Amino acid sequence: MECPTCDYEFDPAAAGMQCPRCGASMSCSTATCAECDACEGLLEQLRRTASDRLRADGGDRE
Amino acid sequence: MDGCHDAGCDASEIDADSTLALVGCPNVGKSVVFGELAEQYVDVSNYPGTTVDTTLAEFGDYQLTDTPGVYGISAFDEEERVTREIVLEADAVVNVVDATHLDRDLFLTLQLLDMGIPTVVALNMMDEAEAGGIDVDVEALEEALGVPVVPTVAIDGEGFDELRERVPEATAPESTDIEAYYEELPDELEASRREKTLLVEGDEDLAREADVGGVMADGGSPALVDPGLREEVYGQRRSRVQSIVDSVQNVTRTDESIGDRLSDLMINPLTGTPIALAVLGLIYYFIGDLVAQRLVDKLEGEILAAHYIPAVESFVGGLLPEAGWIEPIEFLLINDNLGLLTVTVQYIVGTLLPLVIAFYLAIGVLEDSGVLPRLAVLTDRGLNRIGLNGRAVVPMIVGVGCVTMAVITTRMVGSKRERTISTALLGLGIPCSAQLGVIMGLMAGLGLIYWFGYLGILLVVLGVAGVFLDRTLPGESEALVTELPRMRIPRPGNILRKTYNRAKMFLREAIPLFAVTALAISALDYVGGLAAIQDGLRPLTSLVGMPTDFGQILVLGLIRRDFAAAGMTDMALSSAQVFIGLVVITLFVPCILAMVMILKERDAKSAILMWLGSWVVAFGVGGLLAAAFGVIA
Numbered sequence: 001m002e003c004p005t006c007d008y009e010f011d012p013a014a015a016g017m018q019c020p021r022c023g024a025s026m027s028c029s030t031a032t033c034a035e036c037d038a039c040e041g042l043l044e045q046l047r048r049t050a051s052d053r054l055r056a057d058g059g060d061r062e
Numbered sequence: 063m064d065g066c067h068d069a070g071c072d073a074s075e076i077d078a079d080s081t082l083a084l085v086g087c088p089n090v091g092k093s094v095v096f097g098e099l100a101e102q103y104v105d106v107s108n109y110p111g112t113t114v115d116t117t118l119a120e121f122g123d124y125q126l127t128d129t130p131g132v133y134g135i136s137a138f139d140e141e142e143r144v145t146r147e148i149v150l151e152a153d154a155v156v157n158v159v160d161a162t163h164l165d166r167d168l169f170l171t172l173q174l175l176d177m178g179i180p181t182v183v184a185l186n187m188m189d190e191a192e193a194g195g196i197d198v199d200v201e202a203l204e205e206a207l208g209v210p211v212v213p214t215v216a217i218d219g220e221g222f223d224e225l226r227e228r229v230p231e232a233t234a235p236e237s238t239d240i241e242a243y244y245e246e247l248p249d250e251l252e253a254s255r256r257e258k259t260l261l262v263e264g265d266e267d268l269a270r271e272a273d274v275g276g277v278m279a280d281g282g283s284p285a286l287v288d289p290g291l292r293e294e295v296y297g298q299r300r301s302r303v304q305s306i307v308d309s310v311q312n313v314t315r316t317d318e319s320i321g322d323r324l325s326d327l328m329i330n331p332l333t334g335t336p337i338a339l340a341v342l343g344l345i346y347y348f349i350g351d352l353v354a355q356r357l358v359d360k361l362e363g364e365i366l367a368a369h370y371i372p373a374v375e376s377f378v379g380g381l382l383p384e385a386g387w388i389e390p391i392e393f394l395l396i397n398d399n400l401g402l403l404t405v406t407v408q409y410i411v412g413t414l415l416p417l418v419i420a421f422y423l424a425i426g427v428l429e430d431s432g433v434l435p436r437l438a439v440l441t442d443r444g445l446n447r448i449g450l451n452g453r454a455v456v457p458m459i460v461g462v463g464c465v466t467m468a469v470i471t472t473r474m475v476g477s478k479r480e481r482t483i484s485t486a487l488l489g490l491g492i493p494c495s496a497q498l499g500v501i502m503g504l505m506a507g508l509g510l511i512y513w514f515g516y517l518g519i520l521l522v523v524l525g526v527a528g529v530f531l532d533r534t535l536p537g538e539s540e541a542l543v544t545e546l547p548r549m550r551i552p553r554p555g556n557i558l559r560k561t562y563n564r565a566k567m568f569l570r571e572a573i574p575l576f577a578v579t580a581l582a583i584s585a586l587d588y589v590g591g592l593a594a595i596q597d598g599l600r601p602l603t604s605l606v607g608m609p610t611d612f613g614q615i616l617v618l619g620l621i622r623r624d625f626a627a628a629g630m631t632d633m634a635l636s637s638a639q640v641f642i643g644l645v646v647i648t649l650f651v652p653c654i655l656a657m658v659m660i661l662k663e664r665d666a667k668s669a670i671l672m673w674l675g676s677w678v679v680a681f682g683v684g685g686l687l688a689a690a691f692g693v694i695a
Contacts, residue, residue: 005133005166006133007138007139008138010293011293014293015293018300020293020296020300021133021134022087022133022134022166022169023165023166023169023300023303023304
């Protein structure tokens with residue numbers, strides 16, 4: 001996927017949800033599943049999306 | 063430390079032994095640092111992408127180069143290529159790092175050190191880090207990096223004495239962890255440490271030129287290393303960044319400031335839209351009422367028209383001899399329409415200057431307070447509908463200052479497609495500050511409803527043109543990528559300095575052009591050419607319900623947009639005609655300088671299409687308005 005901060009193209013499945021160049025953290029709210037193939041299956045997609053949403057609702061401004 | 067002139071200088075003008083590059087991520091304050099080190103003014107803004115070209119200046123024994131902001135030394139896009147070329151050749155680097163984004167910026171720093179480039183780090187925005195509860199241990203950072211680190215607050219000029227002193231101490235560690243990866247390169251490769259670092263990161267441009275055992279790859283397969291090695295190198299460097307950040311930075315949670323709350327309100331469409339409209343209303347009151355109505359009336363009417371023009375007419379009349387051949391010269395100098403020494407001076411000093419200064423003051427406040435980038439976020443969704451993203455609001459707003467400058471800043475909006483759309487919209491319907499100032503002055507006499515009507519028509523035209531271009535041009539738009547600087551109370555010193563320099567640059571460009579135009583128009587007027595052109599334009603002026611004299615306004619508008627607006631101030635027109643005339647001259651062709659810039663930045667075909675399209679749109683919309691108002695002669 002392409003990092004929304006620095007445009008660097010990386011593979012979230014290998015590098016994780018942080019851009020290896022600028023360090024920007026990705027989440028399910030900053031990238032769609034079509035752009036990102038970090039999750040191995042539908043269940044992980046649901047789990048990650050839900051935890052991202054809960055974290056955002058918890059007031060974490062990051 | 064000699065600056066050459068306001069906009070930097072040519073390499074040939076600089077007598078320097080070494081080269082020093084100013085490198086950093088976008089929007090970290092490189093241009094302010096450049097201005098401080100070179101002791102010359104550089105027009106800077108607190109949104110990313112202001113520097114789209116390199117700028118040179120002399121700094122001690124160095125040739126100092128300001129570079130476009132990049133997140134890493136690589137060749138993924140044009141700006142990165144430009145910066146990479148400069149860095150590969152530089153003797154030393156001043157790496158400007160944003161203290162509030164250490165985790166992001168130290169990647170570039172470690173990359174420079176991996177390349178073995180002598181570096182000094184300017185740890186900028188220390189005031190903002192402090193305000194955000196970020197405490198950076200500068201000594202620990204210096205020790206961790208192994209190079210000088212100088213804390214600075216560029217905008218206030220803090221830390222520059224130390225930075226100037228420590229530039230000669232620029233250094234790089236003898237070796238770094240990257241060297242382990244050099245083994246992946248072919249044994250026969252002859253390359254410097256800088257090149258080896260980029261090669262293990264998969265730099266394709268360098269790989270093409272690589273000298274492997276005396277055999278240049280020259281267009282062959284660019285892969286000198288395993289394609290996955292870059293990810294590994296980057297990942298390893300990011301771990302080092304994280305480890306340094308963890309050891310030197312301490313973040314304490316601070317309460318949300320008023321600026322943060324205001325920022326949230328501004329980027330929320332529900333609250334941000336009324337705030338943006340209120341800001342526009344305030345600007346209108348300041349420029350359209352206070353300056354255009356009161357100050358300009360006083361300057362132009364009570365001082366220049368009452369005292370200056372009679373005095374000049376009397377002086378020139380007395381100076382020139384009574385002879386037939388002198389009549390045309392006297393006409394050029396003091397005729398009532400556009401005399402070089404009378405009406406031209408009255409326009410420049412009495413109308414343009416106060417309005418342009420007022421406009422630059424208003425834009426300066428919006429920039430310095432951090433409102434402009436928030437407008438980019440707010441307008442992103444709307445701009446998406448016309449094939450642009452929120453970044454395009456910056457050229458559009460810069461275009462309200464000067465379309466010529468804005469055409470250059472379209473480089474920051476993304477792909478060629480978006481650049482074409484934003485350039486076309488700039489040329490079509492964005493009035494420049496000088497023109498807008500005069501327009502606001504004329505609109506003030508009509509009332510606020512006409513002002514909003516004018517803005518509404520421009521928005522509709524821009525919207526329709528944008529949708530048309532979005533649907534006809536090939537390709538797809540890019541998403542918005544921008545950073546929001548902290549909102550703050552604007553600094554009067556900054557705003558005044560920007561306003562002074564921008565007004566100075568404007569006058570430097572406008573006065574000679576205005577003078578030449580005035581002479582040309584007066585000469586045409588004298589020989590009857592103006593009347594002929596006006597007659598030729600009669601079908602068009604009739605179409606939009608304007609008198610034949612409006613043809614002269616159009617001729618002025620071909621040269622500069624503000625000349626046309628200023629020319630309308632002396633015409634006897636009804637309210638509807640003033641309104642229609644202002645819409646037509648706004649949508650009419652870009653000024654000569656803007657056209658030159660469009661030719662330079664785009665291509666001849668696009669420029670001609672934009673120029674012709676402006677005629678069609680201006681008179682199409684003007685004709686519709688005239689029909690609606692029922693003023694067709």
